[in-house]
Amino acid sequence: MKKISLITLISFFFLIPNVDAGYKTIRTTDYHYYFFSEPYHNADQLTELKNEGTINYAKFASYRIWEDVSSISQVSLTKGCSTYRTQSWDSSDCWDLETFYRMWDELYYGKGTVVCKESTCSKDLKQSIRKGTRIYHSHGAHRSAGEATYHNEISRIDMERYNRNNTPGMININNLSPNITLSDGRNFNASSEASLLACATIPEDNINKTAVRYLEGTENVIKIERNLKSTSTITEEGKVDWDASPSGHLATCSTDPINAYNGIGGSINNLSDKGVYSPALYRIKVVTDKFNCIAESPEKNGECNNTVSVSSECEKKTFEVVEDGKSIDNPDAKAARATVGFTQNITLTNLLTPTKIYQGGGVKIGFIYKSTVTATIIETIGDFEQLKGKIYEKIRNTILDSGTVENNISNAAELTFTDENGKNYKISPALMQTKCEPEGDIIDDGKVTMTCTILLPESEVALGTGEVTYKSNEGKGINNEFYTPIKYNGDLYMAATFGNLTAVNGSELDGWMENVTVKYNGKTNPSSNCKVTTYPRFYNNDNKTYKFIYRPIDINEPFPDRNAGVNWYDWYNIPANKTRLKKSYSNLEYTMDINKASSSEIKNYNNNHKYFNWVGITEDGRSEFVQTYGGDTP
Amino acid sequence: MKWSTAGVGVIVLGIIGVMVIALIQQLTTSSENDYYLLKEITEAAMIESIDLKYYRETGDLKIVKEKFVENFTRRYNESTLFIGTKYTIRFFDIIETPPKATVTIDTGLEDYRIYTVKDNYSAYNNLTGILEYIGKRDKMDEDEYPFEEKEFTQTIYFVHDGNSSKPLNIPKEINTVNIKNQKITSVVSESINDEEKWLALLKNEVDWNATTTNYTNEYSTGRVNALYYNCGPSVEVRGGTMSIPTGCADHPNPYDYNKMQLPWIQVPGSNNTIYKYKVTWSYKEFVYK
Numbered sequence: 001m002k003k004i005s006l007i008t009l010i011s012f013f014f015l016i017p018n019v020d021a022g023y024k025t026i027r028t029t030d031y032h033y034y035f036f037s038e039p040y041h042n043a044d045q046l047t048e049l050k051n052e053g054t055i056n057y058a059k060f061a062s063y064r065i066w067e068d069v070s071s072i073s074q075v076s077l078t079k080g081c082s083t084y085r086t087q088s089w090d091s092s093d094c095w096d097l098e099t100f101y102r103m104w105d106e107l108y109y110g111k112g113t114v115v116c117k118e119s120t121c122s123k124d125l126k127q128s129i130r131k132g133t134r135i136y137h138s139h140g141a142h143r144s145a146g147e148a149t150y151h152n153e154i155s156r157i158d159m160e161r162y163n164r165n166n167t168p169g170m171i172n173i174n175n176l177s178p179n180i181t182l183s184d185g186r187n188f189n190a191s192s193e194a195s196l197l198a199c200a201t202i203p204e205d206n207i208n209k210t211a212v213r214y215l216e217g218t219e220n221v222i223k224i225e226r227n228l229k230s231t232s233t234i235t236e237e238g239k240v241d242w243d244a245s246p247s248g249h250l251a252t253c254s255t256d257p258i259n260a261y262n263g264i265g266g267s268i269n270n271l272s273d274k275g276v277y278s279p280a281l282y283r284i285k286v287v288t289d290k291f292n293c294i295a296e297s298p299e300k301n302g303e304c305n306n307t308v309s310v311s312s313e314c315e316k317k318t319f320e321v322v323e324d325g326k327s328i329d330n331p332d333a334k335a336a337r338a339t340v341g342f343t344q345n346i347t348l349t350n351l352l353t354p355t356k357i358y359q360g361g362g363v364k365i366g367f368i369y370k371s372t373v374t375a376t377i378i379e380t381i382g383d384f385e386q387l388k389g390k391i392y393e394k395i396r397n398t399i400l401d402s403g404t405v406e407n408n409i410s411n412a413a414e415l416t417f418t419d420e421n422g423k424n425y426k427i428s429p430a431l432m433q434t435k436c437e438p439e440g441d442i443i444d445d446g447k448v449t450m451t452c453t454i455l456l457p458e459s460e461v462a463l464g465t466g467e468v469t470y471k472s473n474e475g476k477g478i479n480n481e482f483y484t485p486i487k488y489n490g491d492l493y494m495a496a497t498f499g500n501l502t503a504v505n506g507s508e509l510d511g512w513m514e515n516v517t518v519k520y521n522g523k524t525n526p527s528s529n530c531k532v533t534t535y536p537r538f539y540n541n542d543n544k545t546y547k548f549i550y551r552p553i554d555i556n557e558p559f560p561d562r563n564a565g566v567n568w569y570d571w572y573n574i575p576a577n578k579t580r581l582k583k584s585y586s587n588l589e590y591t592m593d594i595n596k597a598s599s600s601e602i603k604n605y606n607n608n609h610k611y612f613n614w615v616g617i618t619e620d621g622r623s624e625f626v627q628t629y630g631g632d633t634p
Numbered sequence: 635m636k637w638s639t640a641g642v643g644v645i646v647l648g649i650i651g652v653m654v655i656a657l658i659q660q661l662t663t664s665s666e667n668d669y670y671l672l673k674e675i676t677e678a679a680m681i682e683s684i685d686l687k688y689y690r691e692t693g694d695l696k697i698v699k700e701k702f703v704e705n706f707t708r709r710y711n712e713s714t715l716f717i718g719t720k721y722t723i724r725f726f727d728i729i730e731t732p733p734k735a736t737v738t739i740d741t742g743l744e745d746y747r748i749y750t751v752k753d754n755y756s757a758y759n760n761l762t763g764i765l766e767y768i769g770k771r772d773k774m775d776e777d778e779y780p781f782e783e784k785e786f787t788q789t790i791y792f793v794h795d796g797n798s799s800k801p802l803n804i805p806k807e808i809n810t811v812n813i814k815n816q817k818i819t820s821v822v823s824e825s826i827n828d829e830e831k832w833l834a835l836l837k838n839e840v841d842w843n844a845t846t847t848n849y850t851n852e853y854s855t856g857r858v859n860a861l862y863y864n865c866g867p868s869v870e871v872r873g874g875t876m877s878i879p880t881g882c883a884d885h886p887n888p889y890d891y892n893k894m895q896l897p898w899i900q901v902p903g904s905n906n907t908i909y910k911y912k913v914t915w916s917y918k919e920f921v922y923k
Contacts, residue, residue: 305833307833349832349833350836353840354806356807358693358810360689361806362691368835370832451849463698464686465686465687466686466687466690478838478839478840479839548765549765550680550765550766552673552763553734553763555736555762563780567765568766580727585760587726588725589725590700590724591723591725592722593721594707594723595720602712611708623700625707626703
């Protein structure tokens with residue numbers, strides 16, 4: 001059996017997002033690098049380093065309240081470190097000296113920008129990495145021995161002057177340009193400078209160096225203590241070449257002697273002083289967790305004359321806001337986070353009635369859609385009170401307005417009936433009558449309810465021909481009817497697809513409930529009961545011969561030796577109707593006198609008008625033809 | 635001499651007889667032809683004047699009077715030779731539903747001559763035609779009363795909106811022309827689950843007469859017994875006392891005495907509550923062939 005190493009097992013749980021019920025945790029890891037370098041300009045200073053040791057302090061602004069310091073470590077700096085080749089900056093125990101000094105120059109003289117939190121400032125650069133950010137800081141200040149205040153502070157004045165945005169500049173450590181343009185316009189070869197500084201660095205195996213971080217109020221302070229090892233030979237004569245001249249790019253340099261250097265990065269106070277340096281690089285790993293909803297777009301099968309339900313929960317979603325006009329990278333900018341839990345319960349109910357009807361008759365179809373969305377603020381952190389308006393706005397933006405929900409549903413509401421021969425009868429989504437009404441406010445009430453009715457359009461049946469036209473009107477609401485075909489009897493299967501059945505703005509919630517679809521299909525899903533059976537009433541089963549008959553009758557005895565047909569039975573059993581029938585000839589209604597001229601006109605009329613055509617018949621049954629050619633018409 | 639006179643007389647009588655027979659034959663043949671034409675044209679015109687709009691809405695047959703008159707006239711004009719100066723078509727007592735038409739055709743005067751007698755005659759053809767649905771049992775001796783007694787059950791929801799009594803529509807399944815005497819025979823309360831509320835709201839304006847629905851209102855569910863009242867010739871109140879609803883007046887049309895008014899159901903429940911019932915109807919159905 002193959003053994004799985006413990007590291008692999010642990011890694012498995014950290015590499016994939018932590019998917020709990022209804023949300024996933026997105027972990028962001030930021031690496032903060034703090035660059036220090038202590039200069040020693042003469043032999044006396046090196047002697048002090050050997051005999052007494054030196055201490056310096058630097059301070060940096062603290063992190064956002066939701067950022068967790070995960071680990072603190074010192075990165076050793078050596079000439080031979082291969083991290084530059086492997087680019088494993090965040091996991092390696094060492095960095096090479098050239099890269100350290102290269103970044104140092106960028107921070108001070110290149111792209112580095114002054115970033116302050118209140119009065120605590122440093123020069124910063126930033127780089128986006130996978131699942132996080134790398135931030136490089138020059139040390140904000142160092143404490144002079146014997147004094148309480150911090151020396152060489154980069155001040156807010158510098159920030160106001162050079163970087164009003166108070167946000168770090170951008171850099172890519174894997175892509176450092178060999179040259180830097182200074183603020184006075186001079187170009188200098190930073191790569192060469194970095195090599196010379198590397199050669200002027202006291203090797204780490206010659207020096208004891210400890211760095212400790214502690215919080216002082218709301219600021220991070222790092223205290224670095226150094227002293228030369230007793231076996232160090234640096235203070236011996238000849239071990240530091242104070243007069244060494246730089247000779248361009250040095251691929252290698254000796255550690256015996258160390259070549260003192262006074263380049264631009266050497267001493268910020270006195271550019272003419274040569275010195276040797278003891279740099280320190282400090283790495284603080286900061287972890288921030290935020291919560292995202294899990295994307296889902298459920299699809300369900302609906303049942304006719306029944307209700308289908310879809311429910312889901314996004315247990316936690318993190319909203320982060322920053323004050324207007326400022327970036328989240330600006331430590332002075334007010335920022336807040338809120339963790340909110342959402343639920344959405346959706347029901348879609350269908351009515352289809354009757355399910356058995358004579359051929360050509362109408363059926364009623366309707367749907368009610370109901371969505372209830374709740375939002376519960378679980379936790380707030382940061383400057384919530386000052387920024388709650390923005391948080392509330394973000395939460396409100398997760399709810400779609402009724403107009404959008406209406407449009408979304410009606411654009412996707414397709415209704416079709418299919419007969420057993422595969423012929424389709426469709427009602428266009430544009431005609432379906434969708435109306436939505438919202439209720440409640442997601443912040444004030446903690447919930448919003450959206451109720452939508454989706455009904456058939458108004459139908460207009462033409463007099464005579466029975467032709468049906470559907471109009472985009474409300475008409476009789478749920479009592480509007482879909483008319484089945486007259487020349488068909490058998491089963492008609494209803495199919496309807498409703499997409500976009502959601503009242504939440506899924507794009508604001510990581511795709512959660514972005515789309516909900518309910519499908520009805522009476523043919524492929526018989527258990528849905530979405531079927532209407534039509535039976536013969538106008539035509540016989542062959543859909544050609546009529547179900548009724550034409551019969552000449554004797555008005556005195558219309559139904560000899562038999563019952564009257566169903567449409568005559570009750571009428572004829574009323575005595576007054578029997579009398580009326582016998583006296584038919586007493587009630588003259590229309591007289592049509594046709595002579596040769598009118599006969600010819602009528603023949604001409606017949607050439608242009610088919611008998612089954614109802615043109616010329618008004619809605620109340622009056623005929624233009626009869627008005628023209630009729631005699632004693634009522 | 636007598637015998638020869640008698641012979642001539644016989645011959646003359648014979649000729650007259652033949653002429654009369656010929657005349658009668660001419661009359662009857664022409665009349666017979668006209669009658670068949672009348673019959674065929676009446677059938678065609680009646681079918682062409684069926685109002686399919688009425689059929690779709692009711693399942694019943696109805697013709698449109700003036701469409702029938704128009705089509706009959708047009709067809710007859712197309713089918714017949716114009717002999718004489720004019721002809722007159724008369725339409726009597728056209729009934730749109732059930733469809734019936736009575737038509738006469740007067741083709742005008744025609745001359746005839748029998749021996750030395752000259753005169754003229756008018757030829758009339760008349761016919762009454764109907765369109766009829768025949769039933770399964772349309773023979774008198776088989777079953778004098780062709781209606782079958784049947785039952786139908788439906789599930790209804792009473793959405794209590796302040797009115798505790800409402801008229802219930804006759805379900806479409808039993809509201810067709812071959813069905814009559816629909817009345818409620820029992821109303822049994824049933825328990826209702828929350829999800830059924832939405833179906834209840836959808837069915838509200840379908841099942842109940844002259845009602846409106848508030849789809850956004852919050853409704854609870856409940857269960858309580860109901861009373862019902864069938865309006866019509868046979869008055870009955872089941873389940874307890876119930877004041878006769880004001881809408882349940884005497885039926886205005888005496889000719890439809892077999893038709894019932896809408897029944898009323900009374901639910902002594904709470905406002906904004908939905909109740910569920912199983913309603914059983916009895917009715918009589920004339921079964922089609």
